[in-house]
Amino acid sequence: MAERNQAAHVVLLPSPGVGHLIPFVELAKRLVIHHNLTATIITFSDFSTSKAQRSILSSLPFGVSYVSLPSVPIDDLLTEGNNASFRLSLIMPHYVPSIRHLLLNLHKTTPIAAYVIDLFGGDIVSIANDLCIPKYLFFTSNFFFLAFQHHSITLSGISEKLELPGCFPLGRDTLSLYLGEETSSLNAKLARTQEVVDGILVNSFETLEEGYSQLAKDRKIPVWLVGPLTRVGSGSDFKKDAIFTWLDQQPIGSVLFVSFGSGGTLSFEQTQELALGLEMSKQRFLWVLHPPFDADGKLVTTWVSQTHVLTHGAIGGFLSHCGWNSTLESIVCGVPMIAWPLYAEQPINAEMLVKGVKVALRPIVGEDGVMRKEAVANVVKELMEGEGGKEVRNRIRVMMKEAAKAMEQEGPSSKSLANIANLWKMTKL
Numbered sequence: 266m267a268e269r270n271q272a273a274h275v276v277l278l279p280s281p282g283v284g285h286l287i288p289f290v291e292l293a294k295r296l297v298i299h300h301n302l303t304a305t306i307i308t309f310s311d312f313s314t315s316k317a318q319r320s321i322l323s324s325l326p327f328g329v330s331y332v333s334l335p336s337v338p339i340d341d342l343l344t345e346g347n348n349a350s351f352r353l354s355l356i357m358p359h360y361v362p363s364i365r366h367l368l369l370n371l372h373k374t375t376p377i378a379a380y381v382i383d384l385f386g387g388d389i390v391s392i393a394n395d396l397c398i399p400k401y402l403f404f405t406s407n408f409f410f411l412a413f414q415h416h417s418i419t420l421s422g423i424s425e426k427l428e429l430p431g432c433f434p435l436g437r438d439t440l441s442l443y444l445g446e447e448t449s450s451l452n453a454k455l456a457r458t459q460e461v462v463d464g465i466l467v468n469s470f471e472t473l474e475e476g477y478s479q480l481a482k483d484r485k486i487p488v489w490l491v492g493p494l495t496r497v498g499s500g501s502d503f504k505k506d507a508i509f510t511w512l513d514q515q516p517i518g519s520v521l522f523v524s525f526g527s528g529g530t531l532s533f534e535q536t537q538e539l540a541l542g543l544e545m546s547k548q549r550f551l552w553v554l555h556p557p558f559d560a561d562g563k564l565v566t567t568w569v570s571q572t573h574v575l576t577h578g579a580i581g582g583f584l585s586h587c588g589w590n591s592t593l594e595s596i597v598c599g600v601p602m603i604a605w606p607l608y609a610e611q612p613i614n615a616e617m618l619v620k621g622v623k624v625a626l627r628p629i630v631g632e633d634g635v636m637r638k639e640a641v642a643n644v645v646k647e648l649m650e651g652e653g654g655k656e657v658r659n660r661i662r663v664m665m666k667e668a669a670k671a672m673e674q675e676g677p678s679s680k681s682l683a684n685i686a687n688l689w690k691m692t693k694l
């Protein structure tokens with residue numbers, strides 16, 4: 266089949282949330298800049314008011330554009346006490362009619378060579394089927410979680426441990442978070458998306474994913490690792506503020522960065538224990554503090570340019586909720602972590618980072634589920650000054666080099682993305 270003259274057009278639909286939008290924008294940028302495609306990103310006007318989202322979409326290169334879906338009445342769904350994953354799975358079906366309308370128009374104007382959805386896009390696959398557009402899943406988390414989700418459908422109950430071929434074992438504590446009735450059925454729904462697409466792109470790289478070679482080969486649908494796709498090194502709109510003036514004055518590697526992602530919050534009690542523990546550790550720290558979920562009041566800065574913080578020489582550790590973007594950014598910047606997962610796939614990511622890749626330490630949680638100040642102080646001191654800290658620091662430096670190699674022109678992730686881009690350029694329209 267001959268290549269067409271006009272650049273192949275790819276439409277990408279990240280589900281709402283900065284953590285989904287960021288890797289999709291990075292994927293789109295790469296497809297356009299390195300592979301001469303054009304990309305349209307679909308966003309949700311109901312969620313586009315945040316400063317963070319506006320800033321992400323404000324510096325798109327030529328060839329990447331975005332279009333917003335009109336508002337849909339979903340307020341009732343948003344106020345429920347569900348966690349982020351449940352909420353997304355509830356709201357996405359409500360956008361199907363407007364997505365169908367938009368795709369139809371986009372396809373008429375510039376035929377779509379590939380349609381890329383994320384984990385929560387399963388409800389939208391049928392639209393692409395009706396239009397005969399090839400559809401792909403961009404999994405914005407790691408391959409281990411993709412494999413776990415796929416595998417967990419076949420599990421009947423919670424066992425002592427689960428060991429996927431080539432992977433570190435998951436213990437009962439972590440398994441129990443995913444194999445309860447409600448979470449299992451959500452996972453099963455999400456895992457079905459893996460079966461109905463033409464291919465899966467994962468924001469990760471081979472050296473990080475020990476089980477990839479064994480687990481990917483038996484799958485009917487091709488899975489490519491194309492990462493790490495991160496914002497590190499981009500963001501030309503960045504302006505230095507007081508935080509960076511302060512960081513400039515701190516010794517190299519002396520500051521712990523504390524952040525729970527774009528939306529992660531702690532209880533008031535846990536926030537207090539963390540604050541006291543940080544103080545007890547006698548280490549310098551920079552904390553992006555969100556108001557506790559069970560207390561009123563506005564506190565301090567709730568957003569910093571994380572990739573600029575992580576690349577600053579003064580940063581020596583990252584206490585993180587283990588969101589996958591934050592994890593990749595920490596690896597790309599060579600900053601060792603303290604794993605403090607909150608929800609979604611974060612507990613699995615934390616296990617992977619502590620037991621599998623060995624780039625993170627973990628605080629000991631109290632019997633009541635609260636991380637007490639002593640546990641916080643101990644793990645922080647250990648990361649910043651102890652032997653355990655030295656080990657994970659050395660390990661993350663190795664991973665940092667591997668991440669850079671994966672993204673070199675001839676690196677495995679770059680080559681996979683080039684193959685996918687070529688496939689899309691050849692799509693018969």
Ligand code: UDP
Nearest residue numbers: 284526527528568569570571588589590591
């Ligand atoms: N982020 C940031 N500043 C903040 C908090 C988050 O720049 O104060 C960025 C962070 O660099 C990452 C993304 O937001 O790229 C968060 O994604 P992640 O997957 O880590 O967590 P989520 O927010 O989805 O839970």
